[in-house]
Amino acid sequence: MRDHESALQKALIAHLQDDATLKALLGDPARIWDQAPRDAAYPHLTVGRAGSRPVAAADCGVEHQLSLRCASLFGGVEEAKAICAAVRAAVHEAPLEADGVRAVSLRATFVDVFRSTDHRRTWGVVRLRAVTEEI
Numbered sequence: 001m002r003d004h005e006s007a008l009q010k011a012l013i014a015h016l017q018d019d020a021t022l023k024a025l026l027g028d029p030a031r032i033w034d035q036a037p038r039d040a041a042y043p044h045l046t047v048g049r050a051g052s053r054p055v056a057a058a059d060c061g062v063e064h065q066l067s068l069r070c071a072s073l074f075g076g077v078e079e080a081k082a083i084c085a086a087v088r089a090a091v092h093e094a095p096l097e098a099d100g101v102r103a104v105s106l107r108a109t110f111v112d113v114f115r116s117t118d119h120r121r122t123w124g125v126v127r128l129r130a131v132t133e134e135i
Contacts, residue, residue, distance in 0.1 A: 004062040004132045005052055007101035009034065012066070012128075015094055016045070021086040025079070036071070043072040043079055045087070048125070060134045061104070070124040077113050080124035084111045087126045097135065105131040 016022055017030045022045075026032060031044035048067035055061035070083040088108040096103040110127040 002060075002100050002134050004101050004134075005050065005064065007099040008064055008066070008096065008103065008130055008132055009047060009050070011096035011098035011101075011103070012091070013047070014098070015096055016087065016090055019086065019090040022083070022090060025083050025086055040071075042121075043070055043074070043083060045070045045083065055131060062132050064128070064130040064132065066128045066130065068126045068128065070126075072122045072124070073120065074122060077115070077122050080113045080122040084113060084124040084126050091126075091128060096130075100135050101132050102135050103130050103132050105129070 013032055016032050022030045026043060026045060031041060034047050036044055036046050046069050048069045050064065050066045052062050052064045055063050068087055070080055072080040088111060091106050091108055094106050096106060107129060108126050109129045113122065113124045115122050
């Protein structure tokens with residue numbers, strides 16, 4: 001069985017980094033990482049919590065729950081909301097494929113935007129649900 005989790009993440013990051021709207025919001029190349037560098041510029045998007053389980057009805061399918069987190073220093077929630085909306089639009093049923101694995105279903109299931117306790121940063125969380133299968 002292939003590594004569905006790593007293949008999905010690899011394809012997702014590449015797809016998001018290629019999105020024109022996200023490039024406009026996150027720079028070109030778009031600041032989207034598995035983990036942000038120590039001196040990361042703002043705004044940026046990182047991969048957060050991820051979980052997966054086999055799909056009971058399929059021999060090689062996997063269901064994924066994955067969170068993406070944006071970080072913004074903008075003086076309000078507008079920038080984080082725009083980034084979350086762009087992520088939601090970019091991932092909706094996107095035809096992702098990498099390393100012998102493809103997404104057969106992908107969509108955002110939840111978005112949350114909130115300020116940090118010190119009110120310096122605004123965070124946005126986009127939760128995704130995906131189902132992958134081997135090609």
